[in-house]
Amino acid sequence: MDINRQNFETYFIDYLDGRLDPGQVAELLSFLGKNPDLERELKEFENIQIKPREILFPGKESLRKTISDIPVINESNFEEYCIAKIEGDLRAKDEVILEQYLADFPGKRKDFELFAKTILQPDTIFFKDKTSLKKPYAGLMIGRRTMWAYVSAAASIVILFILFIGTDWKLFQKKNQLALSETESSNQKTELVQKNIVPPESEKITEPGNKELISNKEKPVILKESGDNRELSNFILEHSQIETLTTEKSPRRDLIIEKTLEKLEPKGIIQVKQPVLLADLRFSREIIGEQPDKSGFLTIRQFAIREFKSKVLLEDEEKINPDRFSVWDMADAGVKGVNKLVGWNMELDKIYDEKGIITALAFNSGTLAFNTSLK
Amino acid sequence: MTVEEYNKSVDDYSDGLYRFVLKNIKDKDKAKDIIQDTYEKLWIKVETVMYEKVKSYLFSTAYHTMIDVIRKETRITGFDEVNADKHSHSEQYSDLNEVLHEAINKLPEVQRSVILLRDYEGYSYHEISEITGLSEPQVKVYIYRGRIFLKKYIGSVETLV
Numbered sequence: 001m002d003i004n005r006q007n008f009e010t011y012f013i014d015y016l017d018g019r020l021d022p023g024q025v026a027e028l029l030s031f032l033g034k035n036p037d038l039e040r041e042l043k044e045f046e047n048i049q050i051k052p053r054e055i056l057f058p059g060k061e062s063l064r065k066t067i068s069d070i071p072v073i074n075e076s077n078f079e080e081y082c083i084a085k086i087e088g089d090l091r092a093k094d095e096v097i098l099e100q101y102l103a104d105f106p107g108k109r110k111d112f113e114l115f116a117k118t119i120l121q122p123d124t125i126f127f128k129d130k131t132s133l134k135k136p137y138a139g140l141m142i143g144r145r146t147m148w149a150y151v152s153a154a155a156s157i158v159i160l161f162i163l164f165i166g167t168d169w170k171l172f173q174k175k176n177q178l179a180l181s182e183t184e185s186s187n188q189k190t191e192l193v194q195k196n197i198v199p200p201e202s203e204k205i206t207e208p209g210n211k212e213l214i215s216n217k218e219k220p221v222i223l224k225e226s227g228d229n230r231e232l233s234n235f236i237l238e239h240s241q242i243e244t245l246t247t248e249k250s251p252r253r254d255l256i257i258e259k260t261l262e263k264l265e266p267k268g269i270i271q272v273k274q275p276v277l278l279a280d281l282r283f284s285r286e287i288i289g290e291q292p293d294k295s296g297f298l299t300i301r302q303f304a305i306r307e308f309k310s311k312v313l314l315e316d317e318e319k320i321n322p323d324r325f326s327v328w329d330m331a332d333a334g335v336k337g338v339n340k341l342v343g344w345n346m347e348l349d350k351i352y353d354e355k356g357i358i359t360a361l362a363f364n365s366g367t368l369a370f371n372t373s374l375k
Numbered sequence: 376m377t378v379e380e381y382n383k384s385v386d387d388y389s390d391g392l393y394r395f396v397l398k399n400i401k402d403k404d405k406a407k408d409i410i411q412d413t414y415e416k417l418w419i420k421v422e423t424v425m426y427e428k429v430k431s432y433l434f435s436t437a438y439h440t441m442i443d444v445i446r447k448e449t450r451i452t453g454f455d456e457v458n459a460d461k462h463s464h465s466e467q468y469s470d471l472n473e474v475l476h477e478a479i480n481k482l483p484e485v486q487r488s489v490i491l492l493r494d495y496e497g498y499s500y501h502e503i504s505e506i507t508g509l510s511e512p513q514v515k516v517y518i519y520r521g522r523i524f525l526k527k528y529i530g531s532v533e534t535l536v
Contacts, residue, residue: 083522087493111526118525120479120494121472127393129407133385133414135378 003031005038012042073101078108082115298322308333380426385414388430392437395491398476399441399484409444413437434496435506438488445484471529478528486521489514 003011011028014020020028032039072094073081081098084090090098102109298306302322309315309325312333328350335348351360376384389410397406413436417424424432479487485507492498492506500518504511 079523079526080519083519086522087518111530114526114530115522117471117529118475118522120475120490122394122495123398123476125390125394125397127389127407127410130385130389133389133411134382135418 003027005035008035008038012045015042016045072097078111079115082112085112086116086119312336376421376424376426376429378421380429381418381421384417384426384429384433388433389414391496392433395434395488395495396437396441398479398491398495399487400445401480405444409437409440412440431502431505434492434498435508438506439508442484442488474529474532475525478525481528482521482524485509486517486524489517490521490525493518 008031011020011024011031015025015028032042078101081090081094081101085095085098102112305325306317306320306322309320309329310317313329313336331348335346339346347362347364349362349364350358351362353359392413393406393410396409397403400406400409413433416436417429417433420432479490482490488507489503489509492503498506500511500514503509503514507514509517
């Protein structure tokens with residue numbers, strides 16, 4: 001920007017403050033040479049300068065303090081200093097000041113000593129039951145049910161071994177069908193012998209809602225199986241007692257067996273030469289031939305079953321049937337025991353077809369799952 | 376934290392924890408239950424709690440469990456029964472420590488806890504704030520108020536004696 005008569009004052013002020021660069025100074029001097037009146041005005045500017053006067057405050061001495069006058073410790077903050085001292089929070093110079101204060105005011109030392117006495121000394125109290133808090137190095141949880149858990153684990157291994165490896169499933173299937181006396185068991189070569197000829201349709205067992213009674217009159221039925229030397233003889237059925245058996249829509253074949261056993265009154269000797277289906281085995285009174293105890297007391301076996309279901313299966317004691325204990329109960333307990341021990345979530349289930357026949361066993365551990373077909 | 380470290384924490388800290396809790400609630404059975412509960416909680420988190428932090432975790436867990444128990448009992452017993460003898464004194468004292476522990480029982484629960492953590496376990500203000508969930512200034516204030524009360528209590532007892 002060039003200097004002219006409208007902006008020269010700004011240049012003058014910057015020149016006097018020394019803020020113009022050499023080029024601008026040369027330009028300013030050239031401008032002043034062309035405008036002598038303004039050169040005189042600039043000299044007048046240079047003469048205007050305020051010199052500072054030396055003015056002193058007369059009361060300095062009255063404001064001065066000595067070290068003893070500094071209010072570091074006083075009545076209001078003395079306790080705070082004492083507590084800071086016993087807590088170890090005081091800096092070294094503050095400790096010196098506190099000691100000086102206590103020396104100056106001996107009456108305060110007793111208060112300080114009382115603060116020093118408030119530091120608690122621990123009692124000789126020990127926790128004696130440390131072993132109950134400790135854990136085994138294997139990481140297993142030790143609890144009240146440890147024994148049951150170990151027993152369950154051992155049982156589960158045995159049951160799983162039996163169920164998956166050591167069982168003749170085909171034999172079970174055939175026995176199962178034999179026990180149900182189904183007419184469609186022709187593929188197993190079962191021969192139905194009837195003393196008084198019974199029409200095939202009369203043997204169809206009705207559903208509960210149908211109430212279709214068997215038309216044949218109270219004729220005993222003898223089941224014979226031609227193969228495997230298996231035979232059910234002298235097994236007399238009271239047809240009038242068979243009212244609610246189902247053949248097609250029942251979801252659980254083992255329930256059918258139970259109902260059948262409840263409804264039937266054996267009039268002869270039951271001879272089962274081969275094991276009944278293991279997976280559906282019930283150690284019931286009827287099968288093992290134990291007579292009911294009419295005294296009202298539990299037998300040793302009933303007591304054991306009740307304790308097992310209560311302690312291991314965690315069943316409601318009021319709902320426990322001490323007369324019934326299946327292999328599946330044991331397997332269930334075993335799986336629960338292993339789950340408790342190792343923290344898994346294994347499941348073992350039976351898989352039925354639409355006719356209620358067990359077709360497979362399913363095992364699922366969360367990370368590993370597989371089915372084992374029984375056919 | 377390994378099982379070995381967990382068991383070492385039982386050896387190292389269960390006495391101090393028990394002492395701390397017992398001094399606060401003055402009931403041995405409840406103190407044992409709180410210690411059991413505290414270590415069960417630690418066992419559940421044994422894989423996530425670092426051994427270097429286990430002492431702080433234990434005291435923090437025990438403290439909060441204990442506070443829950445105290446507050447629950449306070450609701451049951453009623454407000455009037457709490458600290459009813461706050462300024463009363465026993466007739467006989469065997470030594471200063473006995474007087475002091477009688478005095479500590481009369482402190483409000485938070486002041487008592489922070490002073491016990493400070494004196495028994497030697498925790499810093501910062502560590503106490505982590506355990507109790509209080510801020511450091513709050514911890515200092517509670518310790519200050521507790522000390523003032525203890526000092527006055529001791530002084531009055533000494534005057535009586």
